[in-house]
Amino acid sequence: MDNQINASVTSTPLQHLLLYCRPGFEKECAAEIQNTLLDSDVAGYANAQPDSGFVLFTPYEAHEIPRLMREIRFFELIFARQLIFTAPVLTDLPPDDRITPLLNCAESLSPYYSEILLETADTNEAKSLSVFVRKFAGPLAKAATLRGMSESGSKKKHPGLHLFFSDSSKAYVGLSRSGNSSPWLMGIPRLKFPRSAPSRSTLKLEEAFHFFLGENPRQLEPAMTAVDLGAAPGGWTWQLVKRSIRVTAVDNGPMDxxxxxxxxxxxxxxDGFRFRPVKPVDWLVCDMVEQPARIARLVAQWMAEGLCRYAIFNLKLPMKKRYDEVRRCRELMEVMLDDAEVPFQLRFKQLYHDREEVTGYLARL
Ligand SMILES: C[S@@+](CC[C@H](N)C(=O)[O-])C[C@H]1O[C@@H](n2cnc3c(N)ncnc32)[C@H](O)[C@@H]1O
Incomplete structure (x- = not known):
């Protein structure tokens, strides 16, 4: 990769944006960041190796990076699981002392860190690094403490330090801002599959609640009402029932x-496309396997007609032009809701538990 520097170089400015993504979605992630940066008038080039699980974006003007750190909204990005700002890659890390060059580089970016995260891409290839990374974590944390670099419990004040390894001798050293990055290691939430849930899909809705609503959301209260379109066998319904929300589960298939x-x-x-509730409900959730534009139109219609206040829905993406398709769906929904004069918030994310799909969240404001 371009801009490699030797590990002996100690002072390194921020030079790249490193975005983690689902392997196979590098092209979408790269197109999205390039598009987003055009709004900030920043040009550059993206390196997106297929199936690598990350995208490296290099602005032509590195001095723009501090501004980008303020302007880019991680939570608005659809395909990025994590966003960090990094120094040039460190190569040839000496096996007998990788810590010194890594911490020197980290120190050149910020004197203090709230936490240290040792990470890799989410690929099978990178999994072979996990033993090395686990063994390395303890000594590294100790050395950072000795240098007075790590101040835990100061999440808001100091950035998080990310060491992103592509092999044991090569790493990107970067930082993230709390509130503008994923709080999870590698951007991957560790959710435990609940034994009594009838399908693994349940984790998609649980992650969506975490991501879009945060902790203890006011949007999820006992005794609320919901419709689940394409509910069978009931993984999403299970999440709502767990929160004592009354559910109408619509599906021709059998429920748990x-x-x-x-x-x-x-x-x-x-048929989920024909069903309408007798009275408006708080929530519409929809996991029907259908053309994304059809789902987008249906959800916007419910909101425009005042049939729900909140919606979480899954868009199954086509094989090609996946980013374009999400944008098309977003535009279509925006036009419908604007025409209906409904104030709304609309967000999309490819969640960790999503495969060839993205999840949408729509709320009436
Ligand atoms: C991916 S599964 C849903 C899994 C469910 N969310 C869970 O967590 O268990 C998709 C479901 O959508 C249903 N479905 C597809 N088209 C539908 C339609 N037009 N009306 C109602 N259900 C539909 C299918 O029968 C299937 O059960």
Whole structure:
């Protein structure tokens, strides 16, 4: 990769934006960051190796990076799991002392850090590095403490330090800002599959709640009402029932028996595109496998007609032009909601538990 420097170089300015993404989505992630930066009048080039699980963006003017750190909104990016700002890659890290050059570089970026994260791409290849990374974490943390660099419990004040290894002798040293980056190691939330949930899809909705609503959200209160379109066997319904939300589960397929026995789930065998609730509900959730534009239109219609206040929905992406397709869906929804004069917030994210898909969140303001 370009701009390599030897590990002996100690003072290194920020030069790249490093974005972690789902392997296979580098092209989308790169196109999105390039597009986003055009709004900030910043040009540069993106290095996006297929299936590498990350994108490296280098602005032509490195001095723009501090401004970009303020302007880019991580939570608005769809395909990036994490966003960090890095020095040029460190290569040839000496096996007998990798710590010194890594911490020298870190110190040149910021004197203090709130936490240290040792990371790799989310690829099978990089998994072979996990033993090395685990062993390295303790000695590195100790050395950073001795230098007085790490101040835990100061998350807001100091950046997070990220060491992103592509192999044991090569790493990017970068930083992230709390509130403008993923709080999870490698941008991956570690959610435990709940045993009584009827499908693994349940984790998609749980992650969506975490990502879009944060901790203890006011949007999820007991006794609220929801419609789940394409509900069977009930993984998403399970998340709502867990929060004591009353659910109408719409699907021609069978629902999990235990969920039906909860007393707060009504199963309606109907076409999700035709179904409408008798009374408006708080939540619409939708995981039907259908053309993304059809789902987008349906969700916007519910909101425009005042049938729900919040919606979380999944868009299954086509094989090609996936970023374009999400943008098309967003535009289509924006036009429909503007025409209906509904004030709204609309966000999309490719969550860790999403595969060839993205999740959307729509709220009436
Ligand atoms: C990916 S699965 C949903 C999984 C579910 N969210 C869970 O967590 O268990 C998609 C579901 O959408 C349903 N579906 C597809 N098209 C539908 C339609 N037009 N109306 C109702 N359900 C539909 C399918 O029957 C299938 O059960």
């Amino acid at each position: 028996r235990q969920l039906l026995e909860s007393g707060i789930v009504e199963h309606v065998r109907a």
